[in-house]
Amino acid sequence: LSTALRERPATGGGSRTLAWYVLSGYFERHMRAIRRRWEAIEIDRLRVKPKVKVTGEFWLQAHEGEGNYDIKRWLEREGAEVVSTPVTVFLDYLVWLHGQKLRDSGPWHQGLYLRQLLPRVVRGLFHRAYDRLRHALGGLPQALPDQNALARLAAPYYHRRLDGGEGHMLIGKALHAHRHNTAHMICELTPYSCMPNTMSVGAMASVQGRFPDLLYAPIEVKGDAEVHALSRCQMILTEAKKRAQREFELTLERSNMTPENIRRYEAAHPCPPSTKRLARRGYAGTAASYVAHVGAALGRATEHPLVGTGVDGGIRAGPGGGSGPHRAGASQLVRFGTDDGNTADVLRD
Numbered sequence: 461l462s463t464a465l466r467e468r469p470a471t472g473g474g475s476r477t478l479a480w481y482v483l484s485g486y487f488e489r490h491m492r493a494i495r496r497r498w499e500a501i502e503i504d505r506l507r508v509k510p511k512v513k514v515t516g517e518f519w520l521q522a523h524e525g526e527g528n529y530d531i532k533r534w535l536e537r538e539g540a541e542v543v544s545t546p547v548t549v550f551l552d553y554l555v556w557l558h559g560q561k562l563r564d565s566g567p568w569h570q571g572l573y574l575r576q577l578l579p580r581v582v583r584g585l586f587h588r589a590y591d592r593l594r595h596a597l598g599g600l601p602q603a604l605p606d607q608n609a610l611a612r613l614a615a616p617y618y619h620r621r622l623d624g625g626e627g628h629m630l631i632g633k634a635l636h637a638h639r640h641n642t643a644h645m646i647c648e649l650t651p652y653s654c655m656p657n658t659m660s661v662g663a664m665a666s667v668q669g670r671f672p673d674l675l676y677a678p679i680e681v682k683g684d685a686e687v688h689a690l691s692r693c694q695m696i697l698t699e700a701k702k703r704a705q706r707e708f709e710l711t712l713e714r715s716n717m718t719p720e721n722i723r724r725y726e727a728a729h730p731c732p733p734s735t736k737r738l739a740r741r742g743y744a745g746t747a748a749s750y751v752a753h754v755g756a757a758l759g760r761a762t763e764h765p766l767v768g769t770g771v772d773g774g775i776r777a778g779p780g781g782g783s784g785p786h787r788a789g790a791s792q793l794v795r796f797g798t799d800d801g802n803t804a805d806v807l808r809d
Contacts, residue, residue: 464490482585491596498597499733505750506719508708509541510700513642515633516649517625517657518550520681528649529686531679531693535647538697541746543643545633548590549604550626555583556607557623564621598735610636617663625656631663638674641744644707645675645700647693652682675700704745711748715755722754729757 468486471477480486512535514521520528521544532542559579562572587604594601610632611620618628630648637643648664650657661678668674677696679689712718732738732753741752 461490461494482589485592488592488596491593495597495735498735501734502731503734505731505738506722506747508701508704508745508747509539510644510697510704511543511642511744511746512540512645512647512697512700513543513545513633513637514647514649515545515626515630516647516679517651517654520649520651521545522547528681529679529690531647531649531690534690535693535697538694539701540645540697543602546602546604548586549629552583552586552604553607553626553629555579555586557627559583560620598733599737600735605633605636613639617666618660622656622659624659625654626660627656630657630660631667634664634674634676635667635671638671641742642740644703644744645677645696647677647679650678650680652680675703704747707743707745707748708751711743711751711755715751715760717751717755717758717760722751725754725758 464487471480514532514535524530524532532544535542556579559576562576562579565572590604594603607629610629613635614620614628614631618631620628622628634646634648637646648657648661650661664676664678668676675696677693679693681689738746738749738753740749741756743749743752
């Protein structure tokens with residue numbers, strides 16, 4: 461990829477260069493070549509790992525090194541699967557935020573409408589270019605989130621116009637991961653004395669009061685607190701590991717399979733390549749999703765027993781269930797009513 465960037469053709473600069481980046485298939489070809497190299501890497505999807513979503517201040521969450529305690533490699537050494545937020549999410553947020561400011565700037569008139577239209581066009585082209593590269597890699601990178609949806613999720617706790625740093629996105633990302641069960645744990649990285657992130661951590665206290673089963677580890681990065689920060693993260697990661705293991709075992713039970721059954725299936729069928737994004741089927745962990753994938757191929761039941769909590773106060777109690785705080789030490793399946801009027805079984809502690 462570095463070679464492709466260095467050897468890209470000269471385009472003349474200005475609007476011609478922008479159009480070339482948006483419309484050319486140059487980088488897609490190189491991404492497909494990268495994909496073919498990645499597909500040669502064998503992976504074992506049956507290893508049960510808690511999925512940890514890393515969020516926080518823009519530079520800290522993207523950095524890999526001592527600037528954030530090398531937190532991503534540390535989490536992987538501790539047995540976690542790290543979900544990093546693409547840099548493009550923050551760029552998309554900045555354009556979206558500009559559009560929101562224009563929308564709030566005053567009474568409607570034709571000139572204002574045309575100015576509001578520009579951010580939408582830019583975001584549309586941006587999403588198109590990103591999705592083309594993402595699909596060239598087999599769909600493995602995450603899709604860009606819906607910024608309006610993140611703002612709605614965060615609205616009860618953090619106003620969208622408090623726009624320092626990542627603003628409401630830190631709350632929205634955490635609630636989105638919890639509601640849609642895309643991660644077992646959230647790790648938010650905060651620079652020492654960073655005001656926007658300090659406000660986010662404060663707002664998350666209210667979020668956790670409403671959703672006590674959301675595993676959230678705020679890490680303040682400063683020179684003399686690494687041991688304390690990683691120790692606190694490790695305690696929350698231990699609970700995330702337990703949840704990932706319970707999810708995996710419950711998926712095996714519901715599909716009536718064992719790891720040995722899956723190994724025999726792998727011996728008789730080619731495994732999906734490492735670049736193939738398996739359908740999650742509602743599961744957070746890769747191992748549980750893979751069990752559901754094999755179960756579906758064998759015609760087994762793979763319905764997901766967990767449902768995410770909504771932003772209107774959580775899961776509503778339905779027939780045969782209640783909605784109180786979790787009890788530690790015991791797990792049971794309880795049937796709840798969901799926001800769409802149906803029912804779903806939920807694993808309760």
